[in-house]
Amino acid sequence: MLTLKSLGAAGTVTGSKHLLSNGRHNVLIDCGLFQGLKNLRELNWESLSIPARDIDAVILTHAHLDHSGYLPRLVKEGFRGKIYSTAATRDVAELILKDSGHLQEKDADFLNRHKLTKHAPALALYTARDAEIALGHFSTADFDQTITILDDLRFRFRHAGHILGAANVQIDWGGKRIVFSGDIGRYNHPLMPDPVSVKEADYVVVESTYGNRLHDHTDPAEALGAITEKTIKRGGTLVIPSFAVGRAQELLYYFWKLKQAGRLGSVPIFLDSPMAIDATTLMSRHMQDHKLSPDDAREAYKIARYTEEVEDSKAINNNPYPKVVISASGMATGGRILHHLKNYAPDMKNTILLAGFQAAGTRGRALREGAKELKIHGMWVPVNAEVAHIDTLSGHADANELIRWLSGFKHPPRKTFIVHGEPDASEGLRIRIGRELGWDSIVPRQDQEFKL
Structure with missing residues (x-):
């Protein structure tokens, strides 16, 4: 039995x-x-x-x-x-x-x-x-x-x-x-x-x-482009807590499509997660398990600047210019994203974009529910940045x-x-x-x- x-x-x-x-x-x-x-x-x-x-x-x-x-x-x-x-x-x-x-x-x-x-x-x-x-x-x-x-x-x-x-x-x-x-x-x-x-x-x-x-049926690329352009226009940085596997690669794909369409200009896109970088490499190793052609995979994943070393990650936060930062973890439970949230959440010019499911008890869920401060590394960090979300990226x-x-x-x-x-x-x-x-x-x- x-x-x-x-x-x-x-x-x-x-x-x-x-x-x-x-x-x-x-x-x-x-x-x-x-x-x-x-x-x-x-x-x-x-x-x-x-x-x-x-x-x-x-x-x-x-x-x-x-x-x-x-x-x-x-x-x-x-x-x-x-x-x-x-x-x-x-x-x-x-x-x-x-x-x-x-x-x-x-x-x-x-x-x-x-x-x-x-x-x-x-x-x-x-x-x-x-x-x-x-x-x-x-x-x-x-x-x-x-x-x-x-x-x-x-x-x-x-x-x-x-x-x-x-x-x-x-x-x-x-x-x-x-x-x-x-x-x-x-x-x-x-x-x-x-x-x-x-x-x-x-x-x-x-x-x-x-x-x-039910998921929103808004075109993900259009929604992502609108949020990015709005943030860049006011001189801010778009910070995206992202799952290193799956979501990060999808985001890069949509940013590639936006750049192909002549949008976003020369705004730099940083993928600041060693694991997400390695996961992106795995897409080329397992071509039979996804839909991208080898040429499209190669071009889409060239769109970002990859930051593997800690010092390169810190340098992002010392860069005052508008940019996009994609970093793990997706629910802001740990990893490099916490340092970016500490740096960018207090400034209303910036945007924090939630691009996936946020489980109860996570910082991501707190942001989704309108939290005005987050506890990070034992400190309370004010959240003045705009908080946006795209459910179609789930x-x-x-x-x-x-x-x-x-x-x-x-x-x-x-x-x-x-x-x-x-x-x-x-x-x-x-x-x-x-x-x-x-x-x-x-x-x-x-x-x-x-x-x-």
């Missing part, structure tokens, strides 16, 4: 971990970090409801931190199995996990040096070295290739869009088929392939990030697109599990699934177990 238990992303939009068990073997689908609110982040320090050594394999849908970021900790706690992913996901995970370990080491060191911690000493959840060890457990599979593990579990990756290498995963085990959506991308995206539907499943586990919302399917993907199944599954969403989003999608598709669906609670 199979059981399903969500160890994360149940009632929240972060920390994706879904455990499938048959009584003899245990397989984890995704292994993400909790982010955002403090009470969620603290869950990263708690042991899972199953010992790490008892998990036989991990199947990873994509490399974003809320889906992959707990892997080094899992290995550190005793996991000895394989981590299965697409080749591009493995390469992106290398960037993200090493960076995550490095940032956690730096944050712990900062707190200890400045005596800003209640712990003695503050510790990193895991280190960059722990991330390297975890990467040694990866085994890659092609899209649409059937892989057999643990004697009788078969799985297959299909394109999900969203970011480079992202997949939904079909698992056939014990006579049942379970499909995990991962994070579903947008249809007709300029860079990523359309999400591929699955025809048959006994059970579906679907994300609901935008389960109760890498997640909206409610209509989620229903479109689900409508690809020929027959209703026995049950649909709605995960990876804040409560109102998950409940909104549950209601729509029942009303429009007539399916039986449920929003699981953390650690709630279901017999399949």
